[in-house]
Amino acid sequence: MLRLPAVSGRFYPSDPVQLTSIIHRFTQSDPNVPKVPVKACLVPHAGYVYSGSIAGAAFSRIVLPRKILILGVRHFPRGEQVAIISSGSWRTPLGDAPIDEPLAQALRAACPLFREDEVAHRREHSLEVQIPFLQVLSADFAFVPVALGTLRFEELASVGEAVGKVLAESPEDILLLTTSDFNHYENDEITRVKDHKAIRHLLALDAQGLYDTCRTEKISMCGLGPAVAMITAMRMLSSKEAEILQYATSADVSGDTSSVVGYAGMIFR
Numbered sequence: 001m002l003r004l005p006a007v008s009g010r011f012y013p014s015d016p017v018q019l020t021s022i023i024h025r026f027t028q029s030d031p032n033v034p035k036v037p038v039k040a041c042l043v044p045h046a047g048y049v050y051s052g053s054i055a056g057a058a059f060s061r062i063v064l065p066r067k068i069l070i071l072g073v074r075h076f077p078r079g080e081q082v083a084i085i086s087s088g089s090w091r092t093p094l095g096d097a098p099i100d101e102p103l104a105q106a107l108r109a110a111c112p113l114f115r116e117d118e119v120a121h122r123r124e125h126s127l128e129v130q131i132p133f134l135q136v137l138s139a140d141f142a143f144v145p146v147a148l149g150t151l152r153f154e155e156l157a158s159v160g161e162a163v164g165k166v167l168a169e170s171p172e173d174i175l176l177l178t179t180s181d182f183n184h185y186e187n188d189e190i191t192r193v194k195d196h197k198a199i200r201h202l203l204a205l206d207a208q209g210l211y212d213t214c215r216t217e218k219i220s221m222c223g224l225g226p227a228v229a230m231i232t233a234m235r236m237l238s239s240k241e242a243e244i245l246q247y248a249t250s251a252d253v254s255g256d257t258s259s260v261v262g263y264a265g266m267i268f269r
Helices: 016-026 048-059 101-110 131-137 153-169 188-203 207-216 224-236
Strands: 040-043 067-073 082-084 089-092 095-098 142-148 174-179 184-186 242-249 260-268
Touching: 016 048, 016 131, 040 048, 040 224, 048 131, 048 242, 048 260, 067 101, 067 153, 067 224, 082 101, 089 131, 095 131, 095 142, 101 142, 101 153, 142 153, 142 224, 153 174, 153 207, 153 224, 174 224, 184 188, 188 207, 188 242, 188 260, 207 224
Parallel strands: 040 174, 067 142, 067 174
Antiparallel strands: 040 260, 082 142, 089 095, 184 260, 242 260
């Protein structure tokens, strides 16, 4: 299966030269700060003009292995609750990125919730906007796309346990690339307060606390599901350190503080 781009020219430039240039700009790093190996990262998925620099702050700090599992959101109602694509490639203006078939098969074997489904991925932007970063920074990578629509904690924990098991048993390093934006469409002051309540639980690797806080505080973190699954996997991998590299809201770009979206770049070791 060849998955064609859904948001090229809207979320990121469709011209490959412009796209490569903007990613290089977002991922410029201090040569005195070494890149570090990590188990997972959390990056946003808005249009690059708003969140590209936040994603770049994370990508520029980490050693990218060849194998990458991307946990994204199923923003649209159609498709499976835990949708995976196990073969083929995804096209962007920079070329075709191959799917890692053995990794996809291992995930499906580890958890029956994974269902083969291209419908959930057809229009979904949360995973697509990560691919050009990887193509520029790690040309020989292969990946597996997973879009989560479920918000049932038990199902998210099952996905995270399966991911943790597969990553723990792999003889090769695999990056768990998780994507989420934070609170949506409240004013800047409220959004920053809400987001940092969620971020505290991410830093503490507290999946249940993150889930409960987002539900009770009405924090509209669209990637809550992927984040819960990621934290569950990190616990299985004995991850002990989480770091926030950069945080911003859309107001930092637009100047409009009345209705914003929050973004964070984080790494987990």
